[in-house]
Amino acid sequence: MSETKELNVVEFLTNSFEEISKDRKAMTEIDDLLFTVYKFPIGFFQELVVNPEKLDELEEVELIVLLIAINKVINLEMYSPYNYFSENKVKKSLKYRYSKQEEPLNFPLIYEDITAGSDVDCITYLSYQEIKRHVEQLWTYNFATQRLPVETVKKNGEITKKPKLFKNSVKEIAQLISEGRFKPDAPIVINVMRNGEDEFYIDKDNHRLIIEKATEQNIVDGFHRISGVLAALEKDPDLEGYLYVTFRNYTLEEASEFLGQHNSFNVYDxxxxxxxxxxxxxxxxxxxxxxxxxxxxxxxxxxxxxxxxxxxxxxxxxxxxxxxxxxxxxxxxxxxxxxxxxxxxxxxxxxxxxxxxxxxxxxxxxxxxxxxxxxxxxxxxxxxxxxxxxxxxxxxxxxxxxxxxxxxxxxxxxxxxxxxxxxxxxxxxxxxxxxxxxxxxxxxxxxxxxxxxxxxxxxxx
Known part of the structure; x- marks a missing residue:
């Protein structure tokens, strides 16, 4: 593609975003299509609409895929990728899969499509790949806000702790995920520790969570499901699916109280x-x-x-x-x-x-x-x-x-x-x-x- 055409498509999309943003259902459908088919991160399109200058950072093939997704949802000739690209390039782009999930997660962290209950809790969803990325880079296991750990006494008297994990449960979850039979249920719970070193902001008008900084992001509930996701991805890194995630901004004491409340309720027979x-x-x-x-x-x-x-x-x-x-x-x-x-x-x-x-x-x-x-x-x-x-x-x-x-x-x-x-x-x-x-x-x-x-x-x- 010539530089002139690239500039033209970027300019066209930038001008189109204002109109597209008026239809939240279309926005969500475009995001879902980019996520489920082309493996873009959840919220990728909505982030582009908010920050259209990021269009300049996209590769040619990504611009083509973006037009394909928009045209499929909105179904207007003006969004056809053939207006800017050859038939051969469009055909090749259909096989493209986004591969930037391993980029570092840097603050501020922005999560789209959230539903907020208050100023300190909200819910959204993340793909399996995004779950893995967060576990590897951000989320930690805090024994102070979890069930009793497995403790081992070493020969020198040192006590080591590790999460109490029921291997059969993890195996079962991983099997369901691998077979495409896992149905997202209760959300996993992540606590962005409120300790004076955090900045947790819910933008209710735009359905966004913004974490400007945080010293701890702890897994409070859902460790078995997360472990099941990681086990399944080891066998097939491209598995499709997601988990619901609720973000909380509690103190250590509030997080412990939440877990106690959560586990006091009756469970299924x-x-x-x-x-x-x-x-x-x-x-x-x-x-x-x-x-x-x-x-x-x-x-x-x-x-x-x-x-x-x-x-x-x-x-x-x-x-x-x-x-x-x-x-x-x-x-x-x-x-x-x-x-x-x-x-x-x-x-x-x-x-x-x-x-x-x-x-x-x-x-x-x-x-x-x-x-x-x-x-x-x-x-x-x-x-x-x-x-x-x-x-x-x-x-x-x-x-x-x-x-x-x-x-x-x-x-x-x-x-x-x-x-x-x-x-x-x-x-x-x-x-x-x-x-x-x-x-x-x-x-x-x-x-x-x-x-x-x-x-x-x-x-x-």
């Missing part, structure tokens, strides 16, 4: 969280069974199983039992296990309507029998697995009632299943323990072995 995420194959299979069998509407998605609401077992009980028996590993396994269990439960529930059909029946039976207790479904999954291994996926359905009828489920001391679950009536409070579920599974395995012979252990595949 852990079984419900597991249902919502459904990360593992057994979790997905339970969802499949729920939609394809008579267990539809009968599985509780929280730990408590409310029989009055027609629930007879819960998500975690079934998923763990499937994991410990079928141990599915592939999509093929998922289809086959779902088929086997849907057949099993349809026949089981239909064969014992007094135990499984109707809330009144369920409640009355539950008072005197273990047949419809939520943990007994560990037994049923184990029996289904045994039948599958001995007869194949189309096992004879009447074998189900043959086995179930042979078991004494009476809720009284001295009766077979009751004594198993309660250690002969001495451990009534432990029927929900993992140890009890393991005993139920072993009980089912023994029944299968006695009736059909031992199972050769292997994966479904």
């Amino acid at each position: 852990r079984t419900h969280v597991r249902f919502l995420k459904a990360l593992e194959l057994p979790d997905k299979i339970v969802k499949d069974i729920e939609s394809k069998s008579d267990l539809r509407g009968r599985i509780a998605y929280k730990t408590a199983v409310e029989r009055k609401k027609n629930k007879i077992t819960n998500f975690a009980v079934l998923s763990n039992a499937i994991r410990d028996t079928f141990n599915p590993q592939t999509g093929k396994d998922r289809i086959e296990v779902t088929y086997v269990l849907a057949r099993f439960f349809d026949y089981l529930l239909g064969s014992y309507p007094e135990a499984f059909i109707g809330t009144k029946n369920v409640e009355e039976t539950w008072k005197k029998s273990w047949i419809n207790h939520h943990n007994t479904f560990v037994l049923y999954v184990t029996l289904a697995y045994g039948l599958y291994k001995h007869f194949g996926k189309d096992f004879p359905l009447d074998e189900i009632t043959k086995i179930v009828d042979s078991i004494d489920f009476t809720k009284e001391n001295g009766h077979q299943f009751n004594d198993l679950l309660t250690d002969g009536g001495t451990a009534q409070g432990k029927i929900n323990s993992d140890q009890t579920k393991r005993k139920i599974r072993q009980f089912g395995e023994k029944i299968i072995a006695d009736m059909y012979g031992a199972i050769k252990e292997e994966n479904v595949s």
Whole structure:
């Protein structure tokens, strides 16, 4: 491009910004397009509109991309890049990706598109790459405003501290991010420490946060999500996505008080969280069974199983039992296990309507029998697995009632299943323990072995 044309496009854009700035929706859409497709930092376009002199710093290809984005959103011929550049250059520019994210973060720091609650707190969002850049250059972990650290005593008596990190949580977050399945939730919290050495200014009229200077910017909440982002970016630096970020300007005492308040609120039931995420194959299979069998509407998605609401077992009980028996590993396994269990439960529930059909029946039976207790479904999954291994996926359905009828489920001391679950009536409070579920599974395995012979252990595949 000739220097004359470059000057012309810069002049044209400078003159156009005033008109474009009147449409905030268009401004946001242009910024989103530059960010999601061409990897420009969030707020790049809005910063140009505020400071049009920065157009002189852009490379030719960046000016072309800028015109492409504006023209796509506003759709006026006057913004067509072909007015200034050849078809070949425009075509090549479509493959351009911004690569200046590693430039130093210098004060003043300006964040666009913020929503402010007061003069000391606001919220915005940053791309994964911007999160990484901030962690590497600005954000720190302050133990005074965080959960209890992991402390290690060295041989010389020195105590070292490191953040308490649940590696499985970080791995799970990183996996979701890598698969494009992570949904931004609660914002991470950054505290720009108010200590007399800071200047934190929220420009509400222009939706901007300006941090003129700060000695500390601490991660108060969201360390696991940040760690998940960093782990995912190690594998793929170009991952698309963002996290919501709330900036606070609190003293050390106020930041600590905030964290205490934040962690006093009730959290989701852990079984419900597991249902919502459904990360593992057994979790997905339970969802499949729920939609394809008579267990539809009968599985509780929280730990408590409310029989009055027609629930007879819960998500975690079934998923763990499937994991410990079928141990599915592939999509093929998922289809086959779902088929086997849907057949099993349809026949089981239909064969014992007094135990499984109707809330009144369920409640009355539950008072005197273990047949419809939520943990007994560990037994049923184990029996289904045994039948599958001995007869194949189309096992004879009447074998189900043959086995179930042979078991004494009476809720009284001295009766077979009751004594198993309660250690002969001495451990009534432990029927929900993992140890009890393991005993139920072993009980089912023994029944299968006695009736059909031992199972050769292997994966479904």
